[in-house]
Amino acid sequence: MRQTPHTRDHYPYTLDIQTRWNDNDVYGHVNNAIIYMWFDSVVNSFLIKNDLLEIGKSKTIGLVVETGCQYFAPLSYPEIICAGLRVEHIGTSSVRYEIAIFSQDLQAASAQGHFVHVYVDANTRKPRPVSKAMKHKLEAIS
């Protein structure tokens, strides 16, 4: 089903990302797969800035079990895009995030989708419940 593009105010956490030459594919616009690299980057940026993830050290890490995206308008290098993040749902050990990508000067999303992390033990890769402290920080952007 076709969604309606969200506006910037739907997303409490944001990360500006400089596009790269290679992001544009042969059709002259940012390739659809690159968008997902930005999804990963904004989610983990939030986790790192909130002391919920320290790469290579955290005992709990997020593994991606589902992603999806709808593309509304083209994006192109060399613009700086803005990735917006909101927590949609907090489960026992999983979190579903809503993410959108905004072109410079536009209020409506050029692409938007979801990203589901299951939090697991970094060694055993078995699911671990989302801690109270983590839940509290996630609720701040829900």
Add this chain to the structure above:
Amino acid sequence: MRQTPHTRDHYPYTLDIQTRWNDNDVYGHVNNAIIYMWFDSVVNSFLIKNDLLEIGKSKTIGLVVETGCQYFAPLSYPEIICAGLRVEHIGTSSVRYEIAIFSQDLQAASAQGHFVHVYVDANTRKPRPVSKAMKHKLEAIS
């Protein structure tokens, strides 16, 4: 909703892809966004091999309007994975593909999802109807 992994026989067209060092992220497995690069590669490989796309020359090109994926099991460089393709639905000017990624020696998909192309005029980027000839070739893998 959690899907059931498909088996290889669900996908009539396949493309073997050598994984790359960079496909693995810091958690030691192929990153979720890389999977979508393979989605693009198997769809366009089918189009090119069936004379439905000639990069830089075709007057009709496919733009991606929606993608999605569920991840069931980790994949890792240096394995050669297999991308499977099936046509799920042919609309007036859009085609919805089902795609799955198979690890070496496994029958069940490690990741599977969908990919929706809208076919447009290469210059104006306005939708064009899927031609009879194209429809015929797409039906062969539906």
Add this chain to the structure above:
Amino acid sequence: MRQTPHTRDHYPYTLDIQTRWNDNDVYGHVNNAIIYMWFDSVVNSFLIKNDLLEIGKSKTIGLVVETGCQYFAPLSYPEIICAGLRVEHIGTSSVRYEIAIFSQDLQAASAQGHFVHVYVDANTRKPRPVSKAMKHKLEAIS
């Protein structure tokens, strides 16, 4: 031969780039190949901002014939790095750029290298002489 890392003042043009989750490889640092994506991005950013390149429209484009890089210190997502650019040599139809990547808060380059463009006709891909106007703009950062 091992070079000495340059400092930021060696590079008259700069571009800040947000690193991405995928830039880090399995060893926890930005992969060596990613650095070259930044090289491409800073060179073309300079060309675009100086009206020397309009993607998809320019009649003259730069093709890469040689690149090289030495890596001095690790870089990691989620930092914002700075790519510095200087023109080292302007040939008849080629330009050799010096590029360095700076980690946040460091004055010495974490990686530095070179990048050689040959400017060619966008259609025939035959070399074209660097125009006087272009030469003038390039000399401003040499």
Add this chain to the structure above:
Amino acid sequence: MRQTPHTRDHYPYTLDIQTRWNDNDVYGHVNNAIIYMWFDSVVNSFLIKNDLLEIGKSKTIGLVVETGCQYFAPLSYPEIICAGLRVEHIGTSSVRYEIAIFSQDLQAASAQGHFVHVYVDANTRKPRPVSKAMKHKLEAIS
């Protein structure tokens, strides 16, 4: 200095790699930075197949300190390219590899360059001498 393209017989170890849609940049050919992802992939493929590297487990890992490449001819998705590898020099704790990329059906390299690994302790990241056993296996492709 401009090199002469090597032929396939110069490289004792090879890895076939399926190109991807995203490898082509806006100019319709494989981007220069992608070549370096293939360099990494062929080197580590050799190490893994010869039991010199087990990702995530080896106590000695290779860090890249220098790379370089000259580009002779364009490569394009959807072709399968061949990456060739030769050991050029074995130092105390470093190894310099020569690598070339061959287009399908061509005997002369489309791109060729070098790649220098320093082998370090996976934890301390301090250089470790190349072992006799490793040296022996590397000499087999020198």
